[in-house]
Structure formats: C-alpha cells, structure tokens
Amino acid sequence: MHRTLTIAKREFRGYFNSPAAYIVVCLFLILMGFFFWNPFFLINRASVRGMYDLMSVLLLPTMPALTMGLLAEEKRTGTIEILLTMPVKDGEVVVGKYLAALGLLAVLLLCTLAYPLSVSTLGRLDWGPVFTGYLALLLEGGAMLAIGVLASSWTDNQLIAFFTSGIICFAFWVVSRFLPFMPQAAASVVEWLSFDYHYQDLARGVVDTRNVFYFLSVIGFSLVLAFRSLESRRWS
Amino acid sequence: MNDVMIEADGLTKRYDNVLALDRVSMQVRKGEVLGFLGPNGAGKSTTMKILTCFTSPSEGSAKVNGCDITGDSIGVRSSIGYLPESTALYHDMLVLEYLEFVAEMRGITGADTRKRVKIVVEETGLGDVISKEIRALSKGYRQRVGLAQALIHEPPILILDEPMSGLDPNQAVEIRDLIKDIGRQRTVILSTHNLAEVQIACNRVLIISKGRIVADDTPEGLRDRAGKARCVVTVLKKQDDESFLKGCEAAFAGLPGVDRARRIEDAENGELSFELLPKGDDDLRPSIFRAAVDKGYTLVGLRREGQNLEQVFRELTTGPTAGGKAAA
Numbered sequence: 001m002h003r004t005l006t007i008a009k010r011e012f013r014g015y016f017n018s019p020a021a022y023i024v025v026c027l028f029l030i031l032m033g034f035f036f037w038n039p040f041f042l043i044n045r046a047s048v049r050g051m052y053d054l055m056s057v058l059l060l061p062t063m064p065a066l067t068m069g070l071l072a073e074e075k076r077t078g079t080i081e082i083l084l085t086m087p088v089k090d091g092e093v094v095v096g097k098y099l100a101a102l103g104l105l106a107v108l109l110l111c112t113l114a115y116p117l118s119v120s121t122l123g124r125l126d127w128g129p130v131f132t133g134y135l136a137l138l139l140e141g142g143a144m145l146a147i148g149v150l151a152s153s154w155t156d157n158q159l160i161a162f163f164t165s166g167i168i169c170f171a172f173w174v175v176s177r178f179l180p181f182m183p184q185a186a187a188s189v190v191e192w193l194s195f196d197y198h199y200q201d202l203a204r205g206v207v208d209t210r211n212v213f214y215f216l217s218v219i220g221f222s223l224v225l226a227f228r229s230l231e232s233r234r235w236s
Numbered sequence: 237m238n239d240v241m242i243e244a245d246g247l248t249k250r251y252d253n254v255l256a257l258d259r260v261s262m263q264v265r266k267g268e269v270l271g272f273l274g275p276n277g278a279g280k281s282t283t284m285k286i287l288t289c290f291t292s293p294s295e296g297s298a299k300v301n302g303c304d305i306t307g308d309s310i311g312v313r314s315s316i317g318y319l320p321e322s323t324a325l326y327h328d329m330l331v332l333e334y335l336e337f338v339a340e341m342r343g344i345t346g347a348d349t350r351k352r353v354k355i356v357v358e359e360t361g362l363g364d365v366i367s368k369e370i371r372a373l374s375k376g377y378r379q380r381v382g383l384a385q386a387l388i389h390e391p392p393i394l395i396l397d398e399p400m401s402g403l404d405p406n407q408a409v410e411i412r413d414l415i416k417d418i419g420r421q422r423t424v425i426l427s428t429h430n431l432a433e434v435q436i437a438c439n440r441v442l443i444i445s446k447g448r449i450v451a452d453d454t455p456e457g458l459r460d461r462a463g464k465a466r467c468v469v470t471v472l473k474k475q476d477d478e479s480f481l482k483g484c485e486a487a488f489a490g491l492p493g494v495d496r497a498r499r500i501e502d503a504e505n506g507e508l509s510f511e512l513l514p515k516g517d518d519d520l521r522p523s524i525f526r527a528a529v530d531k532g533y534t535l536v537g538l539r540r541e542g543q544n545l546e547q548v549f550r551e552l553t554t555g556p557t558a559g560g561k562a563a564a
Contacts, residue, residue: 006337006341007341080324081290082320085318086338087310087341087342088341
C-alpha cells in the first residue's frame with residue numbers, strides 16, 4: 001500500500017517537473033473562463049449550471065493528456081524495468097499512477113472553485129447542486145483517467161495513448177447524442193452505457209448510487225484491464 | 237547446499253516462435269562474481285529479466301535466495317539489486333530525489349533512508365552530482381546512479397546487465413573496479429560482451445550462445461581448456477576463386493596433427509589466412525611450412541599463438557556444432 005502512494009507521489013510531483021501539467025491546467029482554465037462568462041450575463045442568473053456541461057467537454061481532451069505518458073513513457077524509455085523489478089505488485093503500480101492523475105484532476109477542479117465562489121457574490125447560489133456537480137465531474141474525469149491509464153498501458157507511444165483514450169472517452173460521451181437514431185432496444189442499452197446519462201443526473205443534484213456505481217465500475221474495469229495488460233509482458 | 241544463491245533449472249523462453257532461451261540451468265553461489273558472456277541476442281538479458289521477475293519463463297523454474305521466481309516474486313525482487321541494460325532512470329528527477337524514491341519503494345523508511353542514501357552515494361562516488369537533474373548527467377554518472385539504486389537496499393544479489401557498455405575506457409575501469417569492490421560481500425551476475433572485463437572482474441564465466449550455456453568455468457580454466465596453441469598461416473592468393481581456397485583449406489586440414497583448419501577473415505587483400513588447431517601439443521609450424529612448399533603456396537605469414545579468452549569465446553559461440561560440443 002505504501003508503495004502505491006510512493007508511486008503516486010512521484011508521479012504527481014513529476015507532473016509539475018515539466019510544463020505539461022501547467023499547460024493542461026492553464027488551457028483548461030482559460031477555455032473555461034472564456035466559455036463560462038460569455039453567456040453568463042446574457043442568462044443573468046446566479047447559477048453555475050452551465051459550467052458542468054462545459055467542463056465535461058473540456059475534460060475530453062485534457063484527461064487523456066494527463067494519462068498518456070503514465071505507462072507509455074516508462075515503456076518507451078525503459079524505466080519500467082527498474083520499476084517493475086522492485087518489490088511492488090503490478091496492481092500497485094497501476095493504482096499508484098492512477099491516483100497521481102486523480103490528484104491532478106482534483107487540483108484542476110479546486111482551481112475552478114473560483115467560479116461558483118465568484119458567482120455566489122453576485123447572487124444567491126444554491127450550493128447543493130454545486131457539490132454534486134463536482135462529484136459528477138470527479139467521477140466522470142476519474143473514469144476518463146482510468147481509460148487513459150488503460151490506453152497508456154497498451155503502447156509505448158504517448159501520442160497513440162492520447163488519441164486512443166481520447167477516442168474511447170469521446171465515444172462514451174457522444175454516444176448519447178445519437179440515441180434518437182437508434183432502435184428502441186439498442187437505445188436504452190447504449191444510453192445506460194453513456195457517460196452523459198449518469199452524469200446529467202448527478203449534475204442536476206440527484207445523487208443516485210447507481211450513477212456513482214456506474215462510474216466506479218468503469219474505473220475499476222479499466223484499471224483491472226490495465227493491470228492485465230501490464231502483466232501480459234511476462235508471457236509475451 | 238545452503239550457500240546457493242541462484243538456482244535456475246531448465247529455463248526456456250519463447251518469443252512467439254523464436255527460442256530465446258533453451259533449457260538454461262545454473263547455480264550461483266554466495267560471493268561469486270559471475271560473468272555472463274555471449275554475443276548480442278544470445279539470451280543474456282532474457283535470463284536476467286527472468287531472474288529479476290520482469291518476465292516469466294515459458295518453461296523451467298528458478299530460485300533466488302530461496303524464493304521461487306513465480307511463487308514468491310516479491311521475495312525474489314527484494315533480494316536483488318538490478319541494473320537493466322538500458323539504465324533508464326527518471327530524467328526529470330534529481331539524483332537525491334531519485335535515490336530517496338527508490339529507497340522508499342524498497343521499504344526503507346525514516347532515518348535509514350538518509351543513512352543508506354549517504355552510503356551508496358559514497359560507494360558510487362556520486363557526491364558531486366547529488367543535487368543535479370539526472371538528465372544533465374553524463375553516461376558514466378548515470379551508470380553510477382543506476383548502480384546506486386541497485387545497492388540502496390543492501391541486496392545479497394546484484395544483477396547487472398552490461399554495466400560497462402557505452403562508457404569511455406576510464407569510466408569503464410572505474411565502474412569495473414567498483415563492481416569488483418561491491419562483489420566482495422555479494423553475489424554478482426554481470427553480463428558483458430567485453431572479455432577483458434570478465435577476466436578482471438569475475439571469478440566465474442558462463443558463456444551463452446543461441447540461448448544455451450556453452451561453457452561454465454573460471455576465466456583461467458576456460459583459457460586452459462582451449463589452451464592449445466593455434467597456428468595462423470597466411471598465403472598469397474594464386475587465383476581468385478573458391479577452388480584455390482578450398483584446396484588450401486583441405487591441404488592444411490589434412491596435415492598430420494591438425495584437428496581443424498578454418499579460414500579467418502583478417503587477411504590483407506590478395507592474401508588468405510587460415511587458423512589451424514592442433515590435436516595435441518605439437519608445434520605445427522614445420523609441417524605447415526613443408527606442406528606449403530610441396531603445394532607451391534607462397535607463405536607470407538606463419539605464427540603460433542596461445543589462445544586467449546577471445547578466441548575461446550569465438551570458438552564457442554560461432555559455428556553450427558559449437559553449442560552441443562562444448563556443452564557435452
């Protein structure tokens with residue numbers, strides 16, 4: 001367990017050793033500021049409702065950028081050999097790396113707290129949906145990060161990892177937009193699989209354990225697959 | 237025996253359909269510095285990766301410090317310090333940061349961390365670069381950091397994959413002496429394709445070729461074993477065709493007392509060189525000279541030399557029958 005945290009700590013620090021994390025966080029915040037304040041005064045309501053949809057879109061390119069290097073870069077440079085010959089289980093490595101990325105997502109979300117805080121000075125803000133909204137973002141972002149770790153375990157090329165996880169996350173996100181064109185039976189299954197379906201409820205302020213469970217399963221499933229993929233080096 | 241630190245039994249590794257390792261068995265005892273020798277792609281790294289539990293064997297088993305590599309891989313990895321061939325380190329970390337990270341991963345905590353880091357930094361001579369970024373270090377210093385991370389938990393066993401490759405001669409000598417020092421209290425396996433290093437640093441040599449162990453001896457023993465003096469004959473080429481070459485080879489091979497004759501490549505233009513190995517200890521030079529005169533060859537070079545490790549190595553790792561014969 002302590003090794004998981006050691007890895008997470010190193011990886012988290014690593015984000016700040018290179019400009020990558022700063023670029024991702026800054027870009028995220030700049031785009032958010034632009035798209036958030038633009039319509040805000042048109043609507044003229046002290047609500048951050050629009051913020052969550054916006055953020056869930058912005059997560060799509062940023063989450064894969066945070067995870068693309070986690071395993072792929074170790075494989076490319078060969079550092080993985082020293083890492084995996086230390087007395088550490090493959091699973092601990094996967095979880096440690098995932099936690100580091102989750103930590104950065106948390107930092108990112110903390111930065112965006114500026115929005116609800118400043119909105120609350122403009123009018124009465126209902127904090128309940130704000131917190132469930134953040135919970136939804138943390139869960140959705142967390143699911144994307146887990147998919148990103150998985151994609152990173154498949155290749156030793158960061159760019160491929162970025163696009164692979166980007167495409168998978170985008171598919172999970174966009175699929176709900178196509179529901180009207182699908183046959184009834186397929187639509188309900190696909191809807192249940194989509195990020196949006198579970199995300200919207202949470203963002204609206206309804207904490208349904210099924211939605212939480214959905215995201216946790218995506219995370220768990222992806223990380224187990226990533227663990228398997230890491231382990232498969234032994235047999236190839 | 238209790239002092240057997242590493243015991244491998246029939247290790248076989250297949251990558252797809254390529255046989256990288258073919259039933260490799262060996263024992264390494266406490267305090268041995270074992271040189272793992274072989275051409276590139278012979279299976280040295282594969283063996284090391286199996287022993288360090290980075291990869292698993294297709295067949296066979298091994299025990300390291302009493303722990304099974306499949307059953308108790310954490311135990312195995314705890315007893316080994318490993319320097320992989322790539323010496324890949326996290327370039328964005330400071331040397332000190334990196335060593336502390338490794339120490340933490342190795343389960344060293346609190347005040348011990350500082351103590352151990354200090355010791356390995358002294359041992360490997362890293363004092364001057366401790367607060368530098370790893371990316372800024374020269375290859376030689378990176379190699380030292382690699383060694384330092386392998387030593388930090390005082391492992392009873394060190395596995396070093398080509399620790400001296402890519403270094404300039406001065407650095408190589410320093411690292412070699414360092415390894416020799418380290419090897420006094422530990423069991424060391426190091427792989428290399430530099431024979432001089434093996435002769436100096438190791439007290440036992442394993443030669444591996446095409447995935448099989450073809451020799452297992454002390455450096456001195458190896459030299460003695462193939463210690464028969466060989467003769468190198470150089471004649472002028474009469475005409476530029478295969479038949480002349482074959483004729484020469486046959487003539488030399490047919491001499492009494494000659495075990496084997498083989499063309500070697502180091503001849504000048506217009507010359508042909510052959511290497512003749514005697515059956516016994518007889519000096520072949522007189523009969524070679526007479527044969528050359530009889531056949532009308534223009535002899536331009538004839539020398540007799542004791543075999544060094546390099547020739548033994550070449551002999552054991554080239555030729556189709558080399559493997560089976562030497563292992564027998």
